[in-house]
Amino acid sequence: MHSDMLTPDFETTQNLDELHLKLEQINVKNGWNKPTPSLYPEPRQRYVPAHWRYADARAALHAAGRLVGTEWAERRNLILANPIEGNDYPTVTTMVAAYQMVKSGEKARSHRHTPNAMRIIMESTSPAYTIVSGVNVPMEPGDVLLTPNWHYHGHDNRSDTDAYWIDILDAPTVQLLGPMFFEHHPDAVEKTEKVDPDSSMRFAFRDYRPQLLAQPEAVPGVRMLGLGEGMVETFDRTAIGLAAGTVWKQPRKTASDIFVVVEGEGTSSVGGRQFAWARGDVIAVPSWIAQEHRAMQDAILIRVSDTPLLQALNWVREEK
Incomplete structure (x- = not known):
């Protein structure tokens, strides 16, 4: 509670400017002179339409493969941040997309988080896997793979070619609402030899x-x-x-x-x-x-x- 010494005397208020100052002292805003309206007749959109070329991203990731190691980067990826002032993460209001690459013979450590995630494979040859909750799920070009929230997932490229794909997550939604949790798998890369090409987490291009x-x-x-x-x-x-x-x-x-x-x-x-x-x-x-x-x-x-x-x-x- 405010003491009498700190509470403004509203009874003696003579004009709106004085009232507005006193409202600031009790940490409230007036609803009749808002600098921006809180309700409007149709959606306002600050994000803009945007396009990213795979040819550009692939070249950049190939360079990053020489300079960024998965042993210290959580993921070697390129975030497709919507090109508006001050933005460095969301692609659209609720989702973020990123290009990612895992080099031949390389692993990306397993982790889990509250955001849901998926990936669409552009280049990959067998055996290259996303490890989802203890199962190696094959990755082939055109495949769509899911990692729903709080499922451990990592990547293991045992093939002789680099793998490239596009990730999409609802992380901006989780950041906005607040329930963000993240943790690494205790084994760094989850250990498993089980391979399931028919995993419910995989929609193989050859099938769909x-x-x-x-x-x-x-x-x-x-x-x-x-x-x-x-x-x-x-x-x-x-x-x-x-x-x-x-x-x-x-x-x-x-x-x-x-x-x-x-x-x-x-x-x-x-x-x-x-x-x-x-x-x-x-x-x-x-x-x-x-x-x-x-x-x-x-x-x-x-x-x-x-x-x-x-x-x-x-x-x-x-x-x-």
Whole structure:
């Protein structure tokens, strides 16, 4: 409680300027003269559409392979921070994407954390694994692998080639809400010889590609296939097939998307920004920004969206 000596005398207040000063003394803000409104008629978006080229990231990671060792870096990765002033982490409001590389014969230590994570493999040859909760899960190009929250995971590249992939996590959401926990595995790299190519944590490209192409068209030239629906509560994964020449338009919606190009080439217009994309590229589509994608040749994209999180809160909206 405030003592009488510290509590302002509101009864003697003569004008609003004086009242505002006294409110500061009791650590409250007035609700009639806010510098910025707390409620507004539609979403405000500070993140911008963005595009990263795999060719650039691969070259940078190859250089980092000479300079950054996994023995002292938690992960050798390149964070795709949305290019707005003051930002060095989130790709979109709720998610972060990063390119990662594990060199031939190298291991990346096992850890676990409250953020959910996934990876989309760009280059990898057998035997190269993500170790998930005591199981070696193979990594092959185009594969989608999950590491749900609090599952130990590390990487073990026993092959004779370097492995490259794209990670996506909901860490920005966890940072915002606060329940962040992280710990290393006691064995540094979890020890196991068990290999499970059919792990529920793996969606092999060789399996989902034909399943996707066998789907009926959602709209002309566009096929969709959900990967592991319900396995992660905060973001989903959808394989999207675009036939050559297809133009796929999406209206403004409250969900944010991150696209990874698994196959093919094309262009995208997102909020008026134009991107030409190819295999391995990443495109950020923040919420409430219209998007249009055009396939120059048959293409497969993985769309990662925070729709499940918004659905749980009844915040999914789409412009009509």
